[in-house]
Amino acid sequence: MSDLTHLTIAAALDGLAAKKFSARELGEAHLGAMAKHKKLNAYITETPETALQQADASDKRRAAGKAGALDGIPLGIKDLFCTEGVLTTAGSHILDGFKPTYESTVTRNLFNAGAVMLGKLNLDEFAMGSSNKTSYYGSVVNPWKRTGDNTDLVPGGSSGGSAAAVAARIAMGATGTDTGGSIRQPAALTGTVGIKPTYGRCSRWGIVAFASSLDQAGPIARSVEDCAIMLGAMAGHDPKDSTSVEMAVPDFRRALTGDIRGLRIGIPREYRVNGMSAEIDALWAQGAEWLKVQGAELKEISLPHTKYALPTYYIIAPAEASSNLARYDGVRFGLRVPGNSLDEMYELTRAAGFGKEVKRRILIGTYVLSAGYYDAYYLQAQRVRALILKDFTEAFKDVDVILTPSTPSAAFGFHENEDDPVQMYLNDVFTVTVNLAGLPGISVPAGLDAKGLPLGLQLIGRAFDEETLLRTAGVLERCADFTALPAGV
Amino acid sequence: MSLDSKTVARIATLARIRVPETDLPGLAQELSGIMTWIEQLNEVDTRGVQPMSGVLARDMPRRADVVNDGGDPQKVLANAPEPAHGFFTVPKVIE
């Protein structure tokens, strides 16, 4: 039965439709695999009862001829999505015991499509991080190891639990969220596919907010097609989110025609950053070559403000976060540390409830918004953000899709570059521009480095043109033909 | 811009996060490092550029004025640390 966990979502849907196996069998296979991979610490909360209940219900629906787009598919849910009656932690101590009385729109959409929930996936605390080391529930371990080296590696973050689970075959697909690269970077580091759709494509309602103007949900799965299927179910207009766009959801799966002839691919010269490894540079060139061979036209483009994207992000995201996280105050939900006064209770609760990185970002955000600094930092960042968007708008006059590396390096060890926050922030150097501009971006596994670790390439599309993006990604995937598996999976 | 301990203490108070006195210098140094890196933004000429607070250039959707929420205090209080008589509670505030 264990090979059921190796199926893609598309193949599993075919198998279910052909009655080769039941949703219950599919669910049980995954629950079994989860038990074997506990050391990865991918799940914070496992929900086997829910999973089997949902699987049985799915089998009934299918028998009645009423199966949805994801009926019977076992998924992991990033623990940033509020799930009704199921502990939701955001990877933080401060949400101790929090069981939402509501279901996020994205998970509701997935369940309406018939998806089965295996559990809640670990993440960096409040989605702040690129290594999954900041979770209150402990780090997630990347199922991949360097060849001949047993050192545990990070899965990337913040959707590290999601990426690790999909790579380890303990979830067929998973939800992620991406504020600065939190879907694409872990996908790249685990040999999985992850897409951050256009800002406004998926509802943010019921997702614990990190930085509201940047946050966007998306899927991590093992193929571009699986991502297309999942995204189709997750996306859609939600009147409860003022930033959710009233726009029909295209049939993303049908966009995967495999034909990119005549498509213009932009290669941004500013992404050739200092210190980037020769391996990544070579992979990037290889990716471009693949697309060219498939009939696309390559064009060098310029995105001149690229180097300012990370510092811009590290003003805007912490500023919004400092405000978004003010609600964690020990009054209505989560942790409360008693105090003799209201302020003392606030201060003690928040000191105990938030981890180091979250506190750091709240303090930076508070600082850049405070009197006397707002103009110099926050307003300047907003202006640079406008310039970054303008760079893309200009570029997309000449090209249809942009190709870049996903990350500056492969997965790294837990104790590598850990003391310098700025070094850690550089992980998102290729992904963060996309969030600032609100564009869709996808990471596709494209090869292994010399140490046997997966590397990804990123494609960036026009706003609300996920179809072209997925079509190109599908071709890239076919050319790369990434079939490697992590050891022990 | 380097942040001193006093500034860190002030923003920590604004953010309602208790920081032990002894941690302030280290934190100040760490945050200063980040801010110094961030300050490369000053190089960018942004004269005449409109600040951008979001990517969506469209009208804000509006709700009709109907009551379709609330009415379920249990739901609201279900996760409260110390509810009492239908209220949330906090340490007594003296105004």
Add this chain to the structure above:
Amino acid sequence: MNDTAMVNDKNLIEGKTGMWEVVLGLEVHAQIISNSKLFSGAATNFGAEPNTQVSLVDAAFPGMLPVINEKCVEQAVKTGLGLNAQINLRSVFDRKNYFYADLPAGYQISQYLDPIVGKGTIILDLPGGEHRAVGITRLHLEQDAGKSLHDQHPSKTYVDLNRAGVALMEIVSEPDMRCSDEAAAYLKKLRSILRYLGTCDGNMDEGSMRCDVNVSVRRPGDALGTRCEIKNVNSIRYVAAAIEHEARRQIEILEEGGSIRQETRLWDPGKGVTRSMRSKEEAHDYRYFPDPDLLPLNLDPKWVESLKAGLPELPDAKRQRFIKEFGLSDYDAGVLVAERESAAFYEAAAKGRDAKLTANWITSELFGKLNAAGKDVTESPVSAEAIGELIGLISDNTISGRIAKDVFAEMFETGRAAGEIVEAKGLRQVLDTGAIDAEIDKIMAANADKVAEYRGGKDKLLGFFVGQVMKAMGGKANPAMLNERLKAKLAG
């Protein structure tokens, strides 16, 4: 207008070292009349059980998002139009960040740099019939906070979020007022306009209209002094008291060589003093920034025009019309238009009647009785039509004004119609000169001595004769006729 040119001696306060001028600006928080809250679908009714009108959005649960209520936008625009103010076709919602028990998100969604309504004007109707314009600086939309109850438990504050998220209009005036009378007139006029527009019920007891007062003092002609913001001044009576107290406090400090610290002070109605809210002062840095959960609010100019076209006639216009159309005094017109309901009542009563007489009857008799009974005009036991009928009976001489007062008292008591009471009690006035003459003769005969005195030059006795004859006739003699006949007969 030049600031110093407005100095009016009668407003100055005398200190130990000379005269002082008080400078006042008001910030009014007016709860918008709407079914649901500004950013959630929870109800807005006053006085519900705790936390029963709370959505997860109002309680700021993780992942909850605001969606704006179109009605609240409309109400704010209407109010702006009613204040003759600039409507900003693009406005922005910001977060005002601070921690407090009744502010669940840790920020209030408000408007800071780009409010929905800009500069406007309000005309004060001052005692003595004077009118004066006061500038409106701005009106912005924001969320109300919840309520903290400090007296329910020895060591805890209880928090009820029913009010959290209700739409507020914060209406800020220019520092254009110079005495507590003007501040009171401002509040009354603003409340009247809001009620006419149906955008706020103006109920200060229930907190649907709340007032903060900015007070500073200066020597006449000097630049503006440092101001203090007095919070929690929640009745028109307290506004006057708080201003008097605060102005005196500041003058005392300045006269003793001190200086005023800009601060927020709390009005304590129990003690009749303002006191410093030092706790609130220390760490305030609201870190306003545009709310990333919302988009800028763009208004269609055609829609604004249509709202403007649909506005009701407002008190100032109505007062002018009443003066012009009905010949009322400025004062009477002002009294009648203060509430939309009383103006409507008046217009209904005056239809086809003597308009000035109707105005007199309503402002004196009806309002007097309603006041004594603690009722407002909508609860009047005498309908507008019934008063109209009574006015008709006076105008066509069926009854005298004097008798009419008795009739009205009975109408107010019993709700019976005027004509019915007049007939049942036989109160029609006597217009027959013969009958009047006969009574005059009788009285003159019985008071021959007084007749002689009158004829000897004691004119004042006319009143005595009028009273005697009226009394004998049960008050029903037509007063004009009686006067005329009596004068003729006494003249001999």
